[in-house]
Amino acid sequence: MRLQSTFMQMAQTERPPLAIYLIGGIRIGGIMAGEDDYTLLIVDRGRAMLVYKHAIAAIVPARPMDLRGAAGEAAPAAGGPPSGP
Numbered sequence: 001m002r003l004q005s006t007f008m009q010m011a012q013t014e015r016p017p018l019a020i021y022l023i024g025g026i027r028i029g030g031i032m033a034g035e036d037d038y039t040l041l042i043v044d045r046g047r048a049m050l051v052y053k054h055a056i057a058a059i060v061p062a063r064p065m066d067l068r069g070a071a072g073e074a075a076p077a078a079g080g081p082p083s084g085p
Contacts, residue, residue, distance in 0.1 A: 006067050007059075008035050017062040018042070022055050 011018065011032045020028040020042065028051065030044030040056075042049045 003067065007065070008032070008040075010065050010067065011059075011061065014065065016065065019060040019062070020051060020056060021058045021060070022051070023057045024055075 012034065015031050018030060018032060020030075020040070022028065028042060028044075028049060030042040030049065032040055033043045033048065034041040035053075038053055040051045040053060042051055
């Protein structure tokens with residue numbers, strides 16, 4: 001599974017609050033309610049926003065998400081080096 005797909009799937013199932021930074025410097029906060037190939041649906045206080053993925057500079061979850069464990073890889077110990085070659 002690709003990293004972006006893994007992140008999006010976890011963001012929808014775990015539903016952590018997200019801070020989404022757009023290329024123009026605008027910050028959007030909320031919970032991801034859905035996504036497709038080109039857009040994200042973000043909900044904040046009952047207000048839905050459709051954000052185009054090409055306009056996103058960064059997505060920062062409010063709490064850590066272990067993407068390696070979800071992608072089927074062994075997650076390294078806290079503070080340890082990543083496993084594999």
